[in-house]
Amino acid sequence: MIIRTRGGLPYSEDTFQEVWRDVRKAAGIPKEIWNRDLRASGSTEARAAGAPIDDVKKLMGHTAHSETTAKVYDRAKLEAHRRIAAARKAVRSTD
The missing domain is CATH 1.20.5 (Single alpha-helices involved in coiled-coils or other helix-helix interfaces)
Structure with missing residues (x-):
């Protein structure tokens, strides 16, 4: 809110x-x-910069388990998939 x-x-x-x-x-x-996209981006960027998950959880107002913050808002896994896909595509294009 x-x-x-x-x-x-x-x-x-x-x-x-x-x-x-x-x-x-x-x-x-x-x-x-969307504005809500920025929430996940902020969480992901904070985690990538080394911020502890408990700090990110507090900042986002989560009172439950840290796993909620990691699963729902930390998009680092998605970014890793994108980097891997880009690297695989780059190798294929050199053949």
């Missing part, structure tokens, strides 16, 4: 979509990227 600085209440869905659209455009983020 994202709280508005002014008033301390959550954004309405419509207002948040408008704000996100404006921020996305200003930052040059493609429209295919």
